[in-house]
Amino acid sequence: MALIGETGYTYAEDIELWGRAPEGWIHHRITDIAIDANDEVYVLIRGEPWVMVFNSDGELLRTWGDGMFTVPHGITAAPEGSIYTADAKDNRVTIFDMDGNVKSKLGEHLPWKAEGQIHFPHGMAVDSGRNIYLPGPPNGGAAGNDVLDDLVVTEFVLQRMVRRD
Numbered sequence: 001m002a003l004i005g006e007t008g009y010t011y012a013e014d015i016e017l018w019g020r021a022p023e024g025w026i027h028h029r030i031t032d033i034a035i036d037a038n039d040e041v042y043v044l045i046r047g048e049p050w051v052m053v054f055n056s057d058g059e060l061l062r063t064w065g066d067g068m069f070t071v072p073h074g075i076t077a078a079p080e081g082s083i084y085t086a087d088a089k090d091n092r093v094t095i096f097d098m099d100g101n102v103k104s105k106l107g108e109h110l111p112w113k114a115e116g117q118i119h120f121p122h123g124m125a126v127d128s129g130r131n132i133y134l135p136g137p138p139n140g141g142a143a144g145n146d147v148l149d150d151l152v153v154t155e156f157v158l159q160r161m162v163r164r165d
Contacts, residue, residue, distance in 0.1 A: 018058045019043065032123060036077035036098065044075040044085065051075070051085075051100060064100025074123030084132070086121035093121055093132065106132075 019041070029046035036042065039056040050065030050072065065072075071089035078084060082103060083096045092107040107121075125133045 019052070019054050020058055020060060021052065022060065031073050032075045034075045034077045034083065036083070037079070037081065038098075040098070042075050042077065042083060044072050046072060051083075053098075062099065064096075068094065068102070074121065076124055076126055078126040078130070079128045080130075082126075084124055084126055086124055086134070088120050088122055091120060093124060093134070 030043055031046055032044045034042045034044075040061065041054045041056065043052045043054065044050070045052065046069075048066055049063035050069055052063050053061045055061055065085075069085070069087050069090070071087060072085055073088040074086035076084050081098060083098060083100075085094050085096065086092075087094065090107070092105055094102060095104040095106070097103055121134050123134075127133075
């Protein structure tokens, strides 16, 4: 039995969903997923527990991220093992280890794009050279390349998401 939806639109469905979450957890507000090199699946949620990590069979391994996000919007696993999240409201990309410990933060909560500032990130891709590619909303053109925390950040006008192959 799975609980799906929220508010007045929650209903129980007699289906088996992939990903065995804790009893009573409602499948809602999932904004993105990422798969790391170990085939662990990171599910980013707008609400506690924020990040749920499953193995490839759908068994819950761990959760993390409480108090770390405002409006999480994207998650990706870098080739070297770090997990990157994009928070659209906080104008920030946070870099975690696979257990949810913060390694670094790029950007800060500002009302609009300032010089060298990430603006409204929705998702990103990270390559093996630690280059981050961020789509951003139209704000007068591409932001170009910035170097933040020794990472090359390339921001460009694109509506939502970007992925690496």
